[in-house]
Amino acid sequence: MKKIYKTLILSFSLLVSGYSFAAVHTIAVLATTFSPDLVNVVVGDTVVWTWSGGIIPHTTTSITIPPGAMTWNSPISSSVPAFEYHVTVAGTYDYNCGIHLFTGQLIATDPSGISTPDVSLNFNIYSVRQATYNISYSLHHSSE
Numbered sequence: 001m002k003k004i005y006k007t008l009i010l011s012f013s014l015l016v017s018g019y020s021f022a023a024v025h026t027i028a029v030l031a032t033t034f035s036p037d038l039v040n041v042v043v044g045d046t047v048v049w050t051w052s053g054g055i056i057p058h059t060t061t062s063i064t065i066p067p068g069a070m071t072w073n074s075p076i077s078s079s080v081p082a083f084e085y086h087v088t089v090a091g092t093y094d095y096n097c098g099i100h101l102f103t104g105q106l107i108a109t110d111p112s113g114i115s116t117p118d119v120s121l122n123f124n125i126y127s128v129r130q131a132t133y134n135i136s137y138s139l140h141h142s143s144e
Helices: 002-017
Strands: 024-029 038-042 046-051 058-064 073-076 082-086 091-096 103-109 118-126 132-140
Touching: 024 038, 024 058, 046 073, 073 082
Parallel strands: 024 046, 038 103
Antiparallel strands: 046 082, 058 073, 058 091, 091 103, 118 132
């Protein structure tokens, strides 16, 4: 009986641990461009701008963003080599380097249930002595 119970728990753990809710997208800040300068993301993803060297500092600065999204303005330089932004609203995000004015764009889509699982597993296990063991687990994920 314990062997069946352990097998079910292990199987469920593997199922849940293999599910990814969000991705990380990296954008290199080069001398005169963002690379890539167009990135498709899903609400819940994280975007990371990274310093690619050189002596001239840059910024990543939001220009136009969807209603409800947070604005940003971060230096990118040897002393601030990375900036992370968590995408919380679907829509188009235009940004630039506030110093050199080269531009980039994020296009964020709503996962619409694709990356937002609602999983319920229920098992009824019967032993030789007719005792019933109920194992229930629910997984709910929200991009908020």
